[in-house]
Amino acid sequence: MSDNWQNDHGKEYIEGEYEVIEERDLHDNYGRHYSYRPEHAVSIDTRPPYVTYAILGINIIVYLLMNLFGLLFFLNQSQQLLIFGAKENTLIAYGQYWRLFTAMFLHIGIFHLFFNSYALYVYGPVVERLFGKVKFAAVYIISGLTGSLLSYMFSPNPAAGASGAIFGLMGALLYFRQRKRDIFYRIFGTQLIMIIAFNLFFGFVNAGIDNWGHIGGLIGGFLVGNAVGLYKEPVLEGRKILIWLLIVLIFALGLWYGHEKYVYKVKPYIPRSRDVIEADILESGFALKPDKWTVTGHLRLDSQSFNLV
Incomplete structure (x- = not known):
């Protein structure tokens, strides 16, 4: 040099x-x-990782509010998660698409919150410095959404958690590996690859973990990393446009697939208004046992546990 x-x-x-x-x-x-x-060499954002700290704070505040709400209104954990916006496929299929977003800020118990918070504390500042604050926020949020989307498409169980977004941070680091391989291996060696592989394997062999959320987040983080580039890294306009179009196409196909899968899955299909369907599901939620889920009426889901994401 x-x-x-x-x-x-x-x-x-x-x-x-x-x-x-x-x-x-x-x-x-x-x-x-x-x-x-x-x-x-690589340019980084040397400011403190305020976005990471803000997300950590939001996750903790939402968890405390959810539990306080449950104590005040005598709600079990499943009811709390349902009301605060956990991923529930039938409700999403009938128009509550915001659950794809809110699910990434909910956690199923203190240990779930602790482990996801620790992972965010470890990887968040690194990714935020490598990509800058705005790009980091885009990586985190869109990865959480793609994680929720794949879970919605392929996992029948209700789910909540930040792991899809955290896997998205790892996906963004894989883009960093693609662009700055020498520096990547000086920082992480092969450990990050091993962590990703181990967690995906662990998710496949444990029924209570929503591995589709992890896979979706990992893919989303890698795609968004390619679309936005590293901090101060110029990105070719053509490539950027193509990747954003691909992301939009993935969401459009995913929402269409979920609608076809969950709205018309009961035969014979009885046309009913969205409000009636949502009322049935919300009302039945108050009869649930902790950590169990049963939807009554014309649409029915098997009794099942919430999945950790």
Whole structure:
């Protein structure tokens, strides 16, 4: 790395989960083998990770409010989750699409909240510095939505949790690996790949985990990472437009598929208004046992547990 580059750009560093890489570190480690190339350095957002902290705060506040609401109105956990916006396929199919968004801020018990909060605390600041605040927010929210969408499409169980969005952060880091492979392996080695593989395997062998939410979040994070690029990284307009169109197409097809799957799944189909269907489901929720779900009336879901996302 030339002295002129150092004078023009100053000292840049990237703070990761495991170590700090500085410009001189890049020079010392790579200078003997490589001439300077842009892929051997990265610009980061050096401001504190306020967006990560805000999301952590929102998750904790929502959890406390949900439990306080349950205590005041004598509601069990399933009822609390239903009212606060957990993913429930039939309600979504009948128009409550906002549940795809709200489900990512709900948690099923204190341990679920703790582990997701810890994962967000570990990976959130890294991704926020690599992508910047606005791009980080886009990665997190859209990954949470794609996680909820795949869960809606392929998992019959109600679900809640932030893991889809957190897997989206890992998906964004895979984009970082694609763009800055040398720096990626200096920060993470192979550990991040192993963590992703282990968690996906663990999700497949445990029935109470919504692995479709994880897979959807991972895909969403990688796609959004490609669409927005790293912090101060220019993204080709053509590529950006194509990726955003792909994301929109995925959501359109997913919502159509879910509507076809859940609205017309009972034969013979009896046409009923959306308000009547929603009232049946909401009313039946108050007769549920903790952690169980049964929908009565013309539409019926088997008794099942909430899935952790």
